[in-house]
Amino acid sequence: MPRELLLQVTPEIAANELLLKDYLSKQIKVSPKEIQHISILKRSIDARQKAIKINLKVIIYLQGEPFQETKIELPSYKDVSSAQEVIVVGAGPAGLFAALQLIELGLKPIVIERGKDVRGRRRDLKAINVDHLVNEDSNYCFGEGGAGTYSDGKLYTRSKKRGDVTRILELLVAFGASEDILVEAHPHIGTNKLPKIIEDIRNKIIEFGGQVLFDTRVTDILVKNNEVEGIITQTGDKILANKLILATGHSARDIFELLDKKKIFIEAKPFALGVRAEHSQELIDSIQYSCDYRGEHLPPAPYSIVKQVNGRGMYSFCMCPGGVIAPCATSPGEVVTNGWSPSKRDQATANSGIVIELKLEDFKPFEKFGALAGMEFQKSIEQKAWHLAGETQKVPAQRMIDFTQNKVSADIPKTSYVPGTTSVEMGQVFPGFLSQILREGFKEFGKSMRGYLTNEAILHAPESRTSSPVRIPRDPITYEHLQIKGLYPCGEGAGYAGGIISAAIDGEKCALMIAETLK
Ligand code: FAD
Numbered sequence: 172m173p174r175e176l177l178l179q180v181t182p183e184i185a186a187n188e189l190l191l192k193d194y195l196s197k198q199i200k201v202s203p204k205e206i207q208h209i210s211i212l213k214r215s216i217d218a219r220q221k222a223i224k225i226n227l228k229v230i231i232y233l234q235g236e237p238f239q240e241t242k243i244e245l246p247s248y249k250d251v252s253s254a255q256e257v258i259v260v261g262a263g264p265a266g267l268f269a270a271l272q273l274i275e276l277g278l279k280p281i282v283i284e285r286g287k288d289v290r291g292r293r294r295d296l297k298a299i300n301v302d303h304l305v306n307e308d309s310n311y312c313f314g315e316g317g318a319g320t321y322s323d324g325k326l327y328t329r330s331k332k333r334g335d336v337t338r339i340l341e342l343l344v345a346f347g348a349s350e351d352i353l354v355e356a357h358p359h360i361g362t363n364k365l366p367k368i369i370e371d372i373r374n375k376i377i378e379f380g381g382q383v384l385f386d387t388r389v390t391d392i393l394v395k396n397n398e399v400e401g402i403i404t405q406t407g408d409k410i411l412a413n414k415l416i417l418a419t420g421h422s423a424r425d426i427f428e429l430l431d432k433k434k435i436f437i438e439a440k441p442f443a444l445g446v447r448a449e450h451s452q453e454l455i456d457s458i459q460y461s462c463d464y465r466g467e468h469l470p471p472a473p474y475s476i477v478k479q480v481n482g483r484g485m486y487s488f489c490m491c492p493g494g495v496i497a498p499c500a501t502s503p504g505e506v507v508t509n510g511w512s513p514s515k516r517d518q519a520t521a522n523s524g525i526v527i528e529l530k531l532e533d534f535k536p537f538e539k540f541g542a543l544a545g546m547e548f549q550k551s552i553e554q555k556a557w558h559l560a561g562e563t564q565k566v567p568a569q570r571m572i573d574f575t576q577n578k579v580s581a582d583i584p585k586t587s588y589v590p591g592t593t594s595v596e597m598g599q600v601f602p603g604f605l606s607q608i609l610r611e612g613f614k615e616f617g618k619s620m621r622g623y624l625t626n627e628a629i630l631h632a633p634e635s636r637t638s639s640p641v642r643i644p645r646d647p648i649t650y651e652h653l654q655i656k657g658l659y660p661c662g663e664g665a666g667y668a669g670g671i672i673s674a675a676i677d678g679e680k681c682a683l684m685i686a687e688t689l690k
Contacts, residue, residue, distance in 0.1 A: 173232045174199060179217065182468035185225035195231055208232040215356035216469070221461050223469065245345045245375070251279040252380030257414040257685055258283065258402055260389050260426075263317020264671045265418035265662025267369070268339065269678030270376050270383075276686040280381040281410060283402065285388035286314025288373070289366040296321060299498050300589040303564040308388060311499040311509065312422040312636065315385065316369035318499075318663075319671040323491045323512040324360030326352055328672040339675045346371045357473065361514025389419075391429065392658070399657035414688075416681045418661040418674075421639035422501045424546060426664070430643065431543055436654045439534060439545045440642040440666050443488065444552065445526035445609060446597065446630040447508040448571065449586050450623070452493050455521040458622045471516045474523070476623075478615045481604075485612035488524035488637055492516045496588040496631055498564045505553035506566045508588070508631045520587045524634035525616075527608050545640030552633050556600050560593040567600055568592035571628040575610045586629050600632045642666030650684040659685060 178198065184190045188209075196203040213228040232238040251274050259266045259273070262284035270280035285308045286292060292314035298304040299311070312318045326343070328336060340352050343360070346368045352358035360368070373383050391403040392415065401411035419426045421442075430437050452472075456465040459472035471493040477486035489509065493516030499507040510522045534544035537551070560567045566588060570580040579596045586592060598606040617624025643660035644653045645667075652658040659681040661667065668674035 173230050173236050173238070175212075175228070175230050177226070177228050179224040179226055182223060182225055182466065185214070185227060186468040195229070199231065201233065205233050206231060207234045207236065208238050211354050213356065214354050218460055218472070223460055243341050243344045243350070245342070246275050248274050248375070248379040249277060250380045251277060254279040254380070255689065256281055256412045257416065257682075258410060258412045259416045259418060260402065261317065261418035261420060261423075261662070261664070262286075262315050262373070262383065263418060263420050263662060263674060264319050265668060265674040265678035265681075266317070266416065267372050267376070267678065268342070268675035269416050269418060269661060269682045270381055271342070271372065272679040272682035273685070274376065274379045274381055276682060278682070278686060278689070280376060281412065282376065282381065282383045283387050283389055283404070283410070284315060284383070284385050286310075286385065288315045288385050289320060289369055291385070292320070299500070299564055303590055305500050305503045305564070307502055308386070310501055311497050312420060312501050315373065316365065317420055317674075318422070318636075319674075320365050320369055321362050321497065321511055322365070322671070323489070323494055323510065324362065324365050324514075324671065325489070326358040326360065326672050328670055332676070335676045335679075336672055338679075339672050343368060346375075359512070359514075359516075361516070362511045363513045389426070392417075392433070392435075394433070394435070394655055397655055399655060413657045414659070414685050415657060416659045416661045416678070416685070417643065417665065418678060418681075420662065420664040422636055423664055424501075424550070427543060427546055427641045431541070435652070435658075436644055437542045438642050438644060439531060439542050440640060441529050441531055442545060442549070442640050443486075443526035443528050443637040444549065444605070444633060444635050445485070445524060446632045447496050447510060447522055447634045448525050448628055448630050449496060449520050449522040449588075450625070450628045452519055452521045454622060454625070454627070455492065458620050471521065474521075474620065476616055476619060478612055478619070480527075480608045480612040480615060483608055484528045485608060486526065488526045488634065490521070490523035492521050493518045494520070494522055494587070496522050496586065498566075498588070498590050499636060500553070500557075500564065504557055505550065506557045506560060506564060506633070507553055507636055508566060508634050509636065518587060522587065524637065525609070525612070526634055526637055527605055527612070533602075542641060549635050549640050552600060553635055556632050559595045559599055564590035565593050566590070567595035567597060567632045569595060569597045569630050570626040571613055571624060571630055572626040574630055575613050575624070577610075583629060586631065588631055592629070592631065595632075597630060597632055638669050639664050639666050649688070650681050
């Protein structure tokens with residue numbers, strides 16, 4: 172019988188098949204030649220001690236034991252070109268995985284996306300980075316693949332439903348992601364690899380009879396007697412269907428405004444907001460791995476930190492080892508930061524959102540906006556940051572210790588944020604209570620991670636699109652909107668996901684719920 176083993180090895184052994192075989196042969200007291208194959212089931216790093224170890228879960232097949240290479244295949248999709256149509260608004264992870272699931276269930280998705288396809292999108296990313304021009308339909312948040320396309324592609328989630336997570340990871344592998352994502356404790360894909368996977372998903376949707384419309388912005392939802400009838404696009408075209416998955420993401424402010432105007436029930440929702448901190452990757456490696464040089468067998472170190480400060484959670488968010496800070500505004504007149512990494516995470520800098528959880532009462536100055544109060548609060552900070560940094564895509568920046576001491580930095584070195592930075596006292600960007608928590612919090616972070624609190628670290632503001640400021644309420648069992656029949660609020664924008672994997676899971680769930688009603 173093949174043997175399953177849990178073991179701890181050095182990074183060097185874990186990285187080298189022959190060394191691992193040799194090590195295991197000694198463990199199970201056989202000669203290396205007797206080992207036919209080693210399958211790695213799980214891999215994680217244990218950096219708690221000075222001598223870093225890699226935890227592995229493996230299965231060892233000896234010669235003569237039954238072993239077969241398994242290839243992860245796509246489900247057997249059927250042609251749905253003449254099946255019942257379902258409108259899916261948004262081609263982010265929620266929309267794309269909803270579309271695939273609809274096809275699997277024999278329904279025809281019509282995916283409507285305001286942005287361009289992944290290739291076309293690149294030009295607009297260049298324009299925002301180099302020319303400070305924000306295209307309101309094609310940017311780091313909008314376009315094929317949604318906000319996750321040009322990201323670090325971290326694939327971990329707090330979802331406890333392992334089966335659902337594994338299904339999405341396996342679909343990603345079937346669409347070309349490395350099988351490593353099934354094994355790593357903290358898998359990620361990388362900006363350079365995601366676009367091709369997204370393109371292949373789109374091609375599969377079309378191959379099996381679905382439709383994908385780019386450059387098509389939904390400007391109205393047709394509703395009669397509290398039932399969905401279809402949508403209207405920016406060119407005035409109508410697309411009719413009585414099932415609609417609304418997966419427009421956390422940045423589609425025009426959709427929240429539309430729902431509010433049409434008196435379709437939405438509610439304000441707390442989210443988190445703060446800054447994006449950038450350190451050298453070398454410094455983060457030395458803190459996390461307790462060494463001067465991480466060596467060739469360890470990956471660039473991530474970090475995750477959370478503290479309670481003045482009764483609020485302050486925590487790292489979307490940390491990108493070996494990554495770059497990206498300009499993620501979706502309208503002119505605002506600045507927004509987030510981060511991405513290539514698959515090798517081989518850039519010299521490490522960045523992370525450092526955010527504070529907000530409460531509904533924080534939106535009080537904006538209460539006249541009702542359900543949009545949180546969104547207006549978020550917008551006001553992004554616009555103030557834009558103004559303070561000089562009304563381009565440059566962002567306000569400050570050295571970390573200077574910030575904790577309320578001191579404008581005398582200079583800001585070049586950071587990975589391509590549009591550039593302006594030295595600003597960050598306290599001006601945020602309401603007083605938020606700046607105070609951030610100042611205290613960075614001092615606390617410095618106590619837990621020695622070396623983290625340094626003037627070599629540069630803060631960029633704001634990190635404001637962490638999750639949706641609005642929830643579109645739905646029935647917890649049927650996933651249908653509480654008031655509008657046939658409307659399925661979905662993914663991060665509706666308040667039911669946070670990240671690529673959970674958005675994809677939610678997309679699949681909405682598709683399954685629709686199929687249920689059609690049985
Ligand atoms: P979105 O991805 O936001 O997709 C919504 C889509 O709807 C967009 O394509 C948009 O163009 C479209 N849309 C909006 N309005 C309309 C309209 N009116 N008509 C038609 N289409 C419309 N998450 C992770 O898990 N790991 C990461 O490493 C990670 N890194 C990130 C890095 C960056 C730079 C950014 C911006 C986000 C990152 N995220 C990451 C977050 C992640 O991308 C989102 O959680 C996820 O994409 C949400 O999926 P979604 O499908 O719900 O919404």
